[in-house]
Structures are given as structure tokens and as C-alpha cells.
Amino acid sequence: MANPYLKQYLMTAGPTPLPPAVSQAMAQPMLYHRAPAFVEVYARVLDRLKAVFATGNDVLVFSSSGSGAMESAVANLVRPGDPALVASCGKFGERWAELCDAYGGRTEHWRTEWGRKVDPGELDRVLREQDGIETIFTTLCETSTGVVNDVRALTDVAHRHGALIAVDAVSALGAVPLPQDEWGVDVVVAGSQKALMSPPGLGFASPNDAALERAAAAAGGRYYFDWARALAGQRKDPPDSPFTPAVGLVQALDVALGLIAAEGLDQVFERHRLLGRAAREAARALDLELLGETDENANVVTAIRLPDEIDGAAVPRVMRDRYGVTIAGGQGRLKGKIARIAHCGYFGAFDIVVSVAALEMTLTELGHEVELGVGAAAAQRVFVEAGVPIASPA
């Protein structure tokens, strides 16, 4: 049997740790999805999602992973032969291109180097060269590198060229600001298992009227992820769902969204700012390089380059097996090169302290000696100087 005193710490950017009240919501007896007891929860969740998306649009709920909600955007906006531009800067951005290809789009995949942001000025140039692009797919936080794009500026450029923009905000919605209506973003896609502090299994898409009109103009080729079908269900009174919803996950999400409402969205973002800053300061104090462009908005996950002289792939393994701290390493071309410390969702000050302390111990064990405690101390200092309680209510 596993050693119960090797306490386990989940420090990945999805699934993220659950507040105890959210876990407990899942243990309740099952409800019939058309009975008032569930319908009341479902209606409240639909309302609370609008608040987090900062939109008046209906936020469509799919029983799927976040990738399913991404597929809904492509399946509803791109018909075979339609020109689409994917502006990617990492692994999750590439998923948009795979999706557009799968749906037969005339896909233009414009790649920004992993670790750099998608540049709005460059997007403008690309769109001037690529006449007729109807939809742009991009990413709020590229979880594979931690980079957070300037979605507001990218949206302005897209609209100047008459294109719709769909944004994968799966890992970042609820961690960094993305006020959909204020910025005019046409579609925001998210998932339950990141900053929304819920178990994986629910995906969301919030198409505005322009996106819904585009979808309505070309029906077919989709069913489960069809926006019109989901919308028709959710707009009923009381709201319904075309397919049996993942009842337990919706109950869990209701509790999590209640916690976000109680903390207040601005304070949620401020907490993430402190967490991100603390992680970056810790890396700097340890003389470890951050991957690519980071700024005061990069508050979802911090990607730290690992020293060349050690076996980078061993870092997450040793942290987990020896210290019980589960972080993610690099994906794709970054495999073995980075450690990613997450701070999106149910994270507080000591999650950063623990992650950094475990990283220090692991680096030392693997032959890259660091002064133990120096990184953690830098994180502590950020929290002390903030002078505010840093905890999500649970």
C-alpha cells in the first residue's frame, strides 16, 4: 500500500485540485436530470457561467473535455473548403489546426515560436497577405508554455479584417481577465477542470450572435456539438439539455462557481497575479530561466527551463515519486526541457511554496545543486508584501 504520509499535492494545470466542497458535491446521490432538484442547479450554473465569461451570450455546456468544446467551434464555423487561420504558439494551438483540417477547412496555420506570444501586428500582416480569411482560431493561455496572449488586441485585428475570432481559453478562463462582451470576442471556449476548479468532463462555448448566424447559415456535419441544438435546449424554460448532462459534474461546477462568485472575479484574478508572480520570482531566485515571454498576465502556469546538465524528464518523476508533488513536464518538443508549475484554480500561497521547495530538493538530488529554500523564500516574500489574505474561500 502507498505510504499515507507521502502526502499528495496535485500541481498540474489540469486537472487541477478540487476544493473539498466541490469534491463532496460529487458524492451526493444521483439526480434525474429533468427533476426540479437538478434543473434548479443547472439553471444557476448557466447563469453563473455567463458571469465568469462576462457575457450576455448563452454559454453552451457540453459533456466533453475542453477539446470537445473546441471541436464545437470548428464544426459550427468551418465548412469544407472554408478559409480559416490558426494562430498558434504551442501544442494546444496546434489542436485548432488539426481540428480545422479534420473538418476540411482550407487551413492556414501560422505558427509563432513556442514560448513567444502571438503578435497582433504580425497577425495584421498575415491577414493582409491572406485574403478572405473568415475565422481566426487562437489561444488565451498556451498551457504548454505558459504564455498568455493579448486576446483583446488580436480580436481588434481580426475584426478589422472582417473575420470572426474563436479563443481557446480552456486553461485560463477564471484565472486571467477575458471579458468577452467588452472585448467583442466572437467565441470563447473553456473547460471545467482548470481555473473553474471542477473535475474534467465539461466543455463550454459562448458564441455571440455573429458566430451563431454563421453556424446557422451552414447546418449539418455535426450533431453532438451542434450549437443550435444545445442552444434550443438551454433556452427552454426550464432549461434542458439535448443529451443527458453529466449530472454530478454540473453539481460540482455549481459549487465551484459559487466559490468564484463569493471571492469575486476581480479578487480571483488578483490572487492568480500573486501566484504567478511568486512562481516567477522563485525561478529567478534559483537562477532558473523562464520559458519565453512572460509578463504580469502569465498567471496560469509557469514554465521553467531545466538545467541542461540534468535529466529533465526525471524531474516530474522524482518530484512525484519521492516527494508526492505532481507537476507536469514539457509536452511535444519541450519534453524533458521544462517543468511547469501550475497556479490556476484552487491554488493558494503554500501551493507555490510546496512546488518550489520540491523542485529545489529534486534539482539538488539530480545533481544541479541549488541553495535549498531560496526559491521558496522569494515566493514567500511576494505573498508577505502583498499584505492581503491569499486563499480562495472553500
Added chain:
Amino acid sequence: MANPYLKQYLMTAGPTPLPPAVSQAMAQPMLYHRAPAFVEVYARVLDRLKAVFATGNDVLVFSSSGSGAMESAVANLVRPGDPALVASCGKFGERWAELCDAYGGRTEHWRTEWGRKVDPGELDRVLREQDGIETIFTTLCETSTGVVNDVRALTDVAHRHGALIAVDAVSALGAVPLPQDEWGVDVVVAGSQKALMSPPGLGFASPNDAALERAAAAAGGRYYFDWARALAGQRKDPPDSPFTPAVGLVQALDVALGLIAAEGLDQVFERHRLLGRAAREAARALDLELLGETDENANVVTAIRLPDEIDGAAVPRVMRDRYGVTIAGGQGRLKGKIARIAHCGYFGAFDIVVSVAALEMTLTELGHEVELGVGAAAAQRVFVEAGVPIASPA
């Protein structure tokens, strides 16, 4: 606040009640889906699913409702213009036709009257008239009427005509026998929230080699539900998933499949036979008509015609609001005409006794007087005469 002594009884055919051990599995702390602690559970679930499907095929797991798994069958087998035959006998069969239409298939929708079984001899005749049908889509248990089709015979007919057959077994897999390999069924589709005693949110499809070859011959037009992508992930060592799996639901399913393995699949079917028989005997004792064709295999849900002189739509409402017993009424054209008492999954003898007792009380209250206790007594008799313990281990 709701009256806590109005104890709640979930008697619907999906979501179905959860064994306490399954509910509790959901309350555990979240796991990273690539950490050994989860991968071990995931691998075991994949093995245990094969046992319930009675197949050597990989059972592909999707984070979706059962309808998502149905979509996977259509998206992987039907290309625009492909001839497909849907053999329906109720609301869920019609979903196959909607899906085939959405994917651009040349859909032949052959409807059997609601409440009757799809007749294998008639299928043979239809296929002789419809040359070139490549795929047949049908249903094991049509949950809207309770009818269970003879999938073995339908499969034989399909194969005689050189067609593949895909069977929606969402509500019935694990309640009535469907040994996929023995019967040679090409694709079986199921969901987590019915006889598999788990929360809604997971869908399954088990394509055989012929179905996988057909899918491989025409790639594209699908992504999230692409079989090849799911298969490639699950066949890795250790098994992986192309998208973040619904971790908590997989943990719950693992516990539920463990209960099924402990009870033994044959005993599970025998228990469902007793439950179904008890429900039918109760209806007969109350002089209530059963909807359409039932036989010793109709052990998923019992559809009982409601007396014409009462407001049928009120029956589920009164049962729920006044007695805390949640059953489903009729769907579509059967709305207000039937009451459906479920017995698939975590159901024991007293679930039938309670459902029938509540129905007796409700009918009396609504003006159709029955002798209270007569239906419940008929159910009791079935269990007494069986002489075996009737309970699923939990």
C-alpha cells in the same frame, strides 16, 4: 428547505441510482490523468469494460454522453452519400436517423411501431429491397418503450446482406445479455449512467476489425470522436487518452465495474430478469396494460400504459412531489400515456416494491382506484419464489 423525511428514490432508466461506494469514489481528491495512480485505474477500467462487452475488441472511452458514443459510430462509418439503414422502434432509434442525416448519409429510416420489436424477418425483406446498404443502426433496448430487440438475429440478417451493424446498447448493456464477439456484432455503443451504475458523462464504443477498417478507409470529418485517435491512445503502454479524461467518472466506473465483476455477469442478468418480471407481474395484478411487446428479456425498464380517465402527465409529478419517487413518464408521442419504472443497474427487490406502491397510491389519488398493495404483493411473490438473494453487492 425540502422535507428531509420525504426520502428520495431515483427510479429512472438513466441517470440511475449509484451504489454508495461509487458515489464515494467521486469525492476523492483529483488525480493527474498521466500519473500512475490514475493510469492504473484507467487500465483496469479498459479491461473490465471488455469483460462486460464480452469482446476482445478495444472498448473506446469518450468523455461524453451515450449519444456522443452513438455519434462516433456514425461519424466513423458513414460518409456523405453512403447508404445507411436505421431500424428504429422508438425515440432513441430515431436519434440514429438524425445522426446519419447530420453526417450526410443516404439514410433509409425504416420505422417499426413504437412498442413493437424490430422484426428480423422484416429486416431481411427491407434489405432485399434496399440494395447496397452498408451499415445498419439499431437499438438493443429502446428505453422509450422498454422493448428489447433480438440483436443476435438482426446481426445475422445484416451480415447475410453484407452490411455492418451498430447497436445502441446504452441503457441495456450490463442488464440483458449482448455477448458482442459471440454474436458477431460489429459495434456496440453504451454509456456509463444506466446499467453500468455510474454517473453520466462517459460513452463507449467497441468497433471490431471490420468496423475499424471501414473507418480507416475514410478518414476526416471527425476529431473528438475519431476511433483511430482514441484507439491509438488506449493501445499505448501505459494506456493514454487523446484528451483529458473525466478522471472522477473513470474512478467511479472502476468501482461500479468491480461490483459487476464481484456479482458475476450471469447473476447480474438473472437479477435483472427477476426485477423485470416483478415489475410486469405488478402491472398485471393492477390490471394495467404493458406497452407493446414484452418478454422475458425486457428487463431494463417497464412501460405501463396509464388509464385513459386520468391525467397521465400528472403521474410522475405526483409520485415525485408527494411521495419522493422519481420515475419517467412517456417521451415524444407517448407523453402522458405511460409510466416507466426502471430496473437497470443498482436496483434491488424493494426498489420495485417502492415504485409500484407509489404508483398505486398515485393512481388512487388521481381518481383511478386500485386495491392498494396488490401490485406490490405480486412483485414480492416473484422475489419470494425466486428463493435467491436479490441484491447487488455494494
